[in-house]
Amino acid sequence: MSLLFKNLRIHQVFGANTDVGKTIFTTALVRASASIQDAVFYLKPVSTGPMQDADDEHIKQFAGKHRGKVQASCLFRYSDPVSPHLAARLDAQRKGQEVSVPSDQSFVNSVAKHVQSCASRLSSYAHMYVETAGGIHSPTLSGTTQVDSYRPLFLPTILIGDSKLGGISSTISSYESLLLRGYIVDCIMLFRDEYYRNWEYLIPYFAEKGIHVATVDPPPPRLDDVRHNWASTENYYDTIVPSSRDGSIFDTVTHLDTCHTRRLDDLHSMPRRTLESIWWPFVQHGLVKEEKDVAVIDSASGDFFSIYKGHSMQPESIPSSPSTDSMLELQFDGSASWWTQTLGHSNASLALAAAKAAGRYGHVMFPRATHLPALHLAERLVHHGPGKGWATRAYFSDDGSTAMEVAIKMALRAYSVRNGGRLDSAMRKNLGILGLKGSYHGDTIGAMDACEEGVYTCEWHDAKGYWFDPPSIGIRNGEVHITLPSAVAAETTSGSEDIQAQSLSWAYNVAERLKTPLADVYRTFIRRTLQRLRESGQPPLAALIIEPLVMGAGGMIFVDPLFQRVIIDVAREDSTADRPNHSAEWSGLPVIFDEVFVGLYRLGMESCGPLLGVNPDISVNAKILTGGVVPLAVTLASDSIFQAFLSENKTEALLHGHSYTAHAVGCEVANETLRIVESIKQSDDWNVARQAWDASCTSEDPAAIWSLWEPEFVHRLSTQPSVKEVMSLGTVLVIKFEDGRGYTSDAAERLLLPIKDCIPRGADGAQNQPFGIHFRTLGNVAYFMTSLNTSLETVRRIQDRLSEALGPS
Structure with missing residues (x-):
């Protein structure tokens, strides 16, 4: 809900401490603005203490001769002269237990609505100042510190420095706290105290960082006589805000205006500059020719982008006419920023974790070395996370594609060592991969070669292996269906490509379904196909790679988990090599789980192994691992895979790596992400969502099938005439539309185009800020996903938008 108006320049006033002069400086700024502009707005969101001491009353009293232009307001007023969080609790207790303290969301919504109301009354250019209470980390009504509570508004900031003893430290610390949360700090102001002289140090300190620092003499002492005190204070303001301007x-007022103009100019020019200098991934530039088609993201907070819309307005509305609408609008990040978001954008805990590691290490060499962030993360992933019970080693790399290259190298070496006597050098170079059609493991060449040729491959692509066309699961007309490829359907008694499942939970009960005739059909079909490949003289298949449960970039295909379990079982049938010496070692083909997309609770479960009933020999995690803050990936391996590289010969080691292996910043952020995820698993929203899908579903079940998307909504969506099928697990919702052109289709984009727009103000509930929805499509497939901590309220609002766009069933 970041706010930016062309004709209303807004600045938020934070203090480095209590009693640093926030109200004095804000009053001076208000007086100066009033002498220049036709209107000035002042807002004190929270006031505590007696009315006569209220800051908004001080503004009204000392607004000067232009006070008629000044409109001062307060939203939440409490009589107790204590911290806002305590004052709100005491007030609620006096009024009765049924009165609750305003949440961060309702508090920020109230501020936003007031600002928008002020903007709507504009007839010309105006200024606005929003003054906080206490220091930057003083609590707001809910107990959240101000610097975090106000962050969704993303208002440019004035920091009032501390001119007293210890003020140098508190001012610099406050500035750094603001920077860690992404705030724009346009100015620092403080008193020119002649005893401590903090300003002499702080002016050059901040000048090196390009920050404007303004100083004025401190105010006179407060006098007991009310009239004399008023006269003394008024004379002080006349001195620091003279009529000569x-x-x-x-x-400072001029500087703040300049900052506002510069920000607008940057935002407005960014589309043109981007089209001239940037080459986007996965974008046909020949189809993006107009500036209005470029999404300019000014900031992001929680689940939302703040999108600049000025460049898409009609040109005649930009130059000089007063604009009462914010130049920014909210868009829900419907793809979780390419599946990376875990805890939402600009998460303060993750930013602090990154800063902690950057400050302690920067980046340090990793071969034959160790550091605590990497060691803690490896131990967490191997012993307590997705590697629990089977993995013994964690290999760090930079992203999912690179981690898959590592996994493939591990698997091919392990296979070659196990089958060394049967493989000549030519055969080793042509070892193949067994997988599923629609697989995608990244855009590096080796990862591409592990998939059949498709839209993502390139000139050097050399597909090596064989890929089964997999059965899939979807919900159609409120019923769960398993769709079989024609070749598999021909093996069944009925010959039908469509099987209606008893329920979603039954479809994912792999242990029970292994006893069904369909499991025998899968097993026979896979064995026969592999036998035919061997007899045809095709180069040996050396590893099985699967994206468990959902194949993401290949079209969000929800693969029948029974088929994946059976293909793993068949791949591990060892008919060509000596049996391993120990039962813990792999047999047949080493199995790789690519869990870059699905892992770490994207689907509501930490790993898909417990649901499939088997563990891999190698697995890959990325994306969610670092909460969307920095790139990091990990390849987990069993001991038998590690042993294939263990010798006293250097050349037999895993000679792979990159300069930023085990990057300390990434590892520290990952540790913090996983720590927070552990608490989310027990959250009220997750418990409510689990219960909605299955009353017996608990956080203790590692293979539970549930979703943050409501079951009634998912089933209702599946009955829409334009919808072919729907599926949902965990944070993911996938809608497949009736259009047979696949990846080249524009059906999903065209049918859902209305949801990109922000709902007109007031149409989405009195307490909620409107937002559009930013989403990605894969041809005729549209997918949506949340962060792990997206509120159920937000999910419901998105569901309403989708229902509205697709019309009644």
Whole structure:
């Protein structure tokens, strides 16, 4: 809900501490603005203490001769002169237990609505100042510190420095706290105290960082006599805000105006500059020719982008006419920023974790070395996370594609060592991969070669292996269906390509379904196909790679888990090599789980192994691992895979790596991400969602089938005439539309185009800010996913938008 208006320049005033002069400086800025502009708005969101001491009353009293232009307001007022979080609790207790303390969301919504109301009354250019309470980390009504509570508004900031003893430290610390959360700090102001002289240090300190610093003499002591005190204070303001309109305060007002103009100019020019200099991934530039088609993301917070829309407005509305609409609008990040978001954008805990590691290590060499962030992460993933019970080693790399290259190298070496006597050098170079059609493991060449040729491959692509056309699961007309490839359907008694499942939970009960005739059909079909490949003289298949449960980039295909379990079982049937010496060692083909997309609770479960009833020999995790803050990936391996590289010969080691292996910043962020995820698993929203899908579903079940998307909504969506089928697990919702052109289809984009727009104000509930929905499509498939901590309220609002766009069933 970040706010930016062409004709209303807004700045938020934070203090480095309590009693640093926030109200004095804000009053001076208000007076200076009022002498220049036709209107000035002042907002004190929270006020505590007696009315006569209220800051908004001080503004009204000392607004000067232009006070008629000044509109001062307060939203939440409490009589107790204590911290806002305590004052709100005491007030609620006095009024009765049924009165609750405003949440962060309702608090920020109230501020946003007031700002928008002020903007709607504009007839010309105006200024606005929003003054916080206490220091930057003083609590707001809910107890959240101000610097975090106000962050969704993303208002440019004025920091009032501390001119007293210890003020140098508190000012710099406050500035750094603001920077860690992404705030734009346009100015620092403080008193020119002649005893401590903090300003002498802080002016050059911040000048090196390009930050404007303004100083004024401190106010006179407060006098007991009310009239004398008023006269003394009024004279002080006349001195620092003279009628001649010169001096530090007026220079600051001019500087703030310049900052506002510069920000608007940057945002407005970014589309043109981007089209001239950037080459996007997965974008046909020949189809993006107009500036209005470029999404300019000014900031992001929680589940939302803040999108600049000024460049898409009609040109005649830009130059000079007053604009009462924000130049920014909210868009829900419907793809979780290419599946990376875990805890939403600009998460303060993750930013602090990154800063901690950057400050302690930067980046340090990793071969034959170790550091705590990497060691803690490896131990967590191997012993307590997705590798629990089977993995013994964690290999770090930079992204999912690279981690898959590592996994393939591991598997091919292990196979070659096990079958060394049967493989000549030519055969080793042509070892193949067994997988599924629609697989995608990344865009590096080796990862491409592990998939059949498709839209993502390139000139050097050399597909090596064989890929089964997999059965899939989808919900159609409220019923769960298993769709069989024609070759598999021909092996069944009925010959039908469509099987209606008893329920979603039954479809994912692999242990029970292994006893069904369909499991025998799968097993026979896979064995016969592999036998035919061997007899045809095709180069040996050396590893099985699967994306468990959902194949993401290949079209969000929800693969029948029974088929994946059976293909793993068949791949591990060892008919060509000596049996391993120990039962813990792999047999047949080493099995790789590519869990870059599905792993770490994207589907509501940490790993898909417990649901499939088998563990891999190698697995890959990325994406969610670092919460969308920095790239990092990990390849987990069993001991028998590790042993294939263990010798006293250097050349037999895993000679792979990159400069930023086990990057300390990434490892520390991953540790913090996983720590927070552990608490989300027990959250009320997750418990409510689990219960909605299955009353017996608990957080203790590692293979539970549930979703943050409501079951009634998913089933209702599946009955829409334009919808072919729907599926949902965990955070993921996938809609497949009736259009046979696949990846080249524009059906999903065309049918859902209305949801990109922001709902007109007021149409989406009095307490909620409107938002559009940013989403990605894969031809005739549209997918949506949330962060792990997206609120159920937000999910419901997205469901409503989707229902509205697709019409009644």
